[in-house]
Amino acid sequence: METDFTPLTSLLGGALIGISAVILLASHGRIAGISGIVSRLLPPSIDRPWLMQGIIFLAGLLFAAPLWTVASGAVPLQLVSENAPLMIIAGLLVGFGSVLGNGCTSGHGVCGISRGSARSIAATATFMATAFGTVFILRHILGG
Amino acid sequence: MKILSTFLAGLLFGTGLILSGMANPAKVQNFLDLFGTWDPSLAFVMSGAIMVAMPGFWFTRKLPKPLFNDAFQLPTRTDFDPKLIAGAATFGIGWGLGGFCPGPALTALPFANTSTLLFVPAMLVGMMIAKFTSAPVLRNRAA
Structure with a gap:
């Protein structure tokens, strides 16, 4: 399914x-x-000092979709498998x-x-590579 | 102010994901589909975020300490351990399969798509399995 290229938004x-x-x-x-x-909010090692702020951050994150829907009057386009x-x-x-x-x-x-973290650059390169590979196999080899 | 700033950070993050189109897994998978219906939008999302965060972080770290905390809590490791690479590789496979990573999946949760309602609990279980299997090493390290 094609999606529009949206550089500005x-x-x-x-x-x-x-x-x-x-x-x-x-x-x-x-x-x-x-x-x-x-993950800091989950067992077995719950980060107690972070618990409250973590929940508030998540509340903000979860509030974005209802706010967007009310403000724009429409649910954004979503195509999920x-x-x-x-x-x-x-x-x-x-x-x-x-x-x-991590x-x-x-x-x-x-x-x-x-932050210029070498570990993060390596991790990003790795997950991009396996994600590109996975979609290639999924769509072009298995034909899903 | 402390609570407000945290809530605002979450709200801006979620709004950014929706505005950018990243709460739509099809758009993410199309970015990952170079040889098919390629949509380069995701590269613009990351560029936009990094163009703001890079200078923002640089100035922020000139502060003696964060506004509401005693010290900055930044990852300090610089080694490339097998867990980092194996974890990232595993994450990438899941990301490619579903088109969701943690931020967009949680942001899209209120839209209550059946697939999202399956993905998010599975993701939380996956996180807990990883924590249980290597708890002492990973504690307070997840970025």
Whole structure:
């Protein structure tokens, strides 16, 4: 399914994500990595000092979609795979991999690269490579 | 102010993801589909974020400490351990399969698409499995 190339709104949306990361660093000294923010709230090692702020950050994140829908009067276009087992496996791999690798698209891809972290640059190159490979196999070899 | 800044950071993050189109997994997968219906938008999202965060971080770190905390809590490791690479590789496979990474999946949760409602709990379980299997090493390290 084709999607429109949206350079301007994507650049602006990205800038908002950048502002969010700067706010979090300036106010709390924290990196705006979503996998880190979320996984710290989960057992077995819940980060107690972070618990309250983590929940508030997530509340803000979850509030974006209803606010957007009310303000624009429409639900944004979303095309998600309807293959339930595939989505469950994808979720498990994303959760497991982001904790094992200490970060995801935001922590490594945006914040890590912005800090000039060599580890994050290596992680970003790695997950980009396997993601490109996965989509290639999924769409062009399996034909899904 | 402390609570407000955290809430605002979350709200801006989610709004940025929706505005940029990244809450739509098809757009992410099309970025990853160089030989098919390629949509380069995601590169603009990352560029926009980095163009703001890079100078923003540089100025922020000139502060003696964060506004509401005693010290900056930044990752300090510089080594390339197998976990970093294996974790990132695993993450990339899941990201390619579903078109969702943690931020967009959570942001899209209120739209209540069935697939999102399956993906997010599975992601949380995956995170907990990773924490249980290597808890002492990874604690306070996740970025």
